[in-house]
Amino acid sequence: MAVARGGDDPEALVRRAVEALGGIGRFVPHGARVLIKPNLCISGRSYEYAVTTNPWVVGALVKLSREAGASRVLVFDNPTTGSSEDAFTTSGIGAQVGAAGGEVEYVASMKFTPVDLRGAEWLKKTYVYDEVLNADVFINVPIAKHHNLTGLTLGMKNQLGTLRDRPEVHASIQHKLVDLTAFLRPTLTVVDAVRILVANGPTGGSLGDVQKLDTVIATHDPVAADAYATRLFGWTDPDRLLNVKYGAEQGIGRNDLENLKIEEISVG
């Protein structure tokens, strides 16, 4: 795991963190189809409100994937309210994806495919977006936010945006997130904590609830990413975030941060 901090350039944070992991080539093979999943949450909020993933963090990942020789870089999310086109525009993500040479994918209702999650205990059957299933590389780029149901919404919960029937997942959500993570197996998780939302999440709307941390966490381990991110909110026990606890119990990732090699990088 690598954590980059400081400076005022989100792209530099992403680049340094990914470099510390051994470079983007470790994750994105030449010619791969990459799908990047930011958090578009709701349309109508610009990135300063820390409701949606930082546009330059997403843009940096698009650039890195391109540099690694990806054949196609799609950026997709199924926002909870509002159209994806609107969300891409108001968040500012659409512009950065375009500038970096990626493609935005607007939700097309016919592309949700029924999927049986093998070995899953809680989320056995659901509709997943076909482009997610078709991608060779799945990069999850959540923004770190407060959330009343789960406590925080980080990487594992961000993956809900690949599903069609989202409200239905809320019952026993922490268990279902583990099943979904085991199914999607994100190649890389990059937690955007350039700005975090500390209250009234996940939809925010008040700059008073935003803290600027200029931090980016990158790791292949979806559980560890969330576990580390809880610290940004002053949590001492990552297991309080139940999807971390259950994820570690199921063995899809690690919550014992003290035993992990974590590269802390200071930028700028």
Added chain:
Amino acid sequence: MADRPRAFPRWKERYWRIMRSAVQGIVLAVFLYLFLRTVRGGVPPEIANLFPRLDPLTGLVNLLAAKTLVEGTALALITVGLTLIAGRAWCGWICPLGTTLDLFHPRRWKNKQPAIPDTSRGIKHFLLITILASALLGSLWLIFLDPVTIVIRTLTESVYPAIDRIITAMETSAYGVPVFRPAVSALDPILRPALLPATPAFTAGGVLIAAFFIGIIALNYFAPRFWCRYLCPLGSMLGLISKVAVFRREIAPTDCNNCGACARVCPTGTIQPDKTFASDPAECTMCLDCISVCPRSGQSFPAHLRPALWNAYDPGRRQALAAIGAAIGGVALLHTDQYLRRDLPHLLRPPGSRENDLLSKCIRCGECVRICPTGVLHPSVAEAGVEGFWTPVLIPRAGFCQYTCNLCGQVCPVEAIPSLSLEVKQAQVMGSAYVDKNRCIAWSDHQSCLVCEEMCPLPQKAITVDRSEFEGGAPVVDRTRCIGCGTCEFKCPVNGEAAIRVFAPGRSNV
């Protein structure tokens, strides 16, 4: 005979028919373009609502009922001016419903058409007077008969959603076949959201609206432009103005050989063979087909200064009194309707309009329904009673009022929904959400959910979490903050009726 100048050189005679069809086509194309681009990021809302603003009937009734002059409706003076010069040219050349009716005019019906007594032409005048008198009494209950609003409403709530469903179904089945997948993937971003809604459009009473429209078209079976001849209140208004229009059709008896071609081709049947093929300018749509078919160029459209003759079917004192009586009786009866009480629990109005006396301002044009990006606005079928028929209501199970959107007020041509800045709009209370604890899965089954709390878009959430009964937390609405946007009701995962519902604010809140 030979020394009488021809109205038009012969080479120009067909030209008028082509000209008219071309203008009709172009206007319909502009109309459809504006309709399709009446979306966020489309044409500016104050241009998107061009057609309702050009409509002098909706402008006039709004003025009569609301007793305030809305700046935007002044555009209708252009139409009035056009009518004063060229009679009902609006009907023949511009009206999107008239053009549509011209398209549905199969020639083979013509022989079978029964004779309809000319007195039936008086129905539209009766309707017009009833509408105007009702408006004076503050009620716009019959304005849904305005042709411009009929077309916008039908496109918005019937045609467009149906087309969307058909295309979505085709895309979905094509996407099921791997070979077609790339094609669907390439096609869909072109169609959506530029032409079709990003998310499936729901309708309220779309079938009813379609049936109404089909009914109007079906009446063409009995006579071409049946609607325009006998029923259209806007046609009546423009017709009465046309009585003093400058240019009117005239036939020179010396040039006429009584062939009757003009009477046969006249789409409104106003050319009367038994009256030396004269016509009533109030019924003539200035289509100029008669010129095209006249073998001897016997007709012209010279300037006149004296008003045209009053016909038997034109409104007399008796008819006018009867129509006014119908208005008084109708409005009185409507006021006995319990639905008129403004605090009906599910009568949710667009932001800012509840306090704005919507019933006496709204012309039922449907522009707000069209532009609403989430599909929460619909023409009321039953929610607002008979008087509020087809006025806009929020149906939160179909959509939600987006916190960062104020388009409906911007597109409303008559300020029935006030145009508000985002800040002011965000403070408008449309209703208030109430949790049904018996059905809420958190309260009744102790299941973790909190979707409503999660989705509440207010910067300081109006839904808070109560963890006293169940550690997963259950939603509680903070009445002082909730504005009734309906996002919670829209997103509630409970099947059927949501376990959190928005209720209209009571009279005390108005």
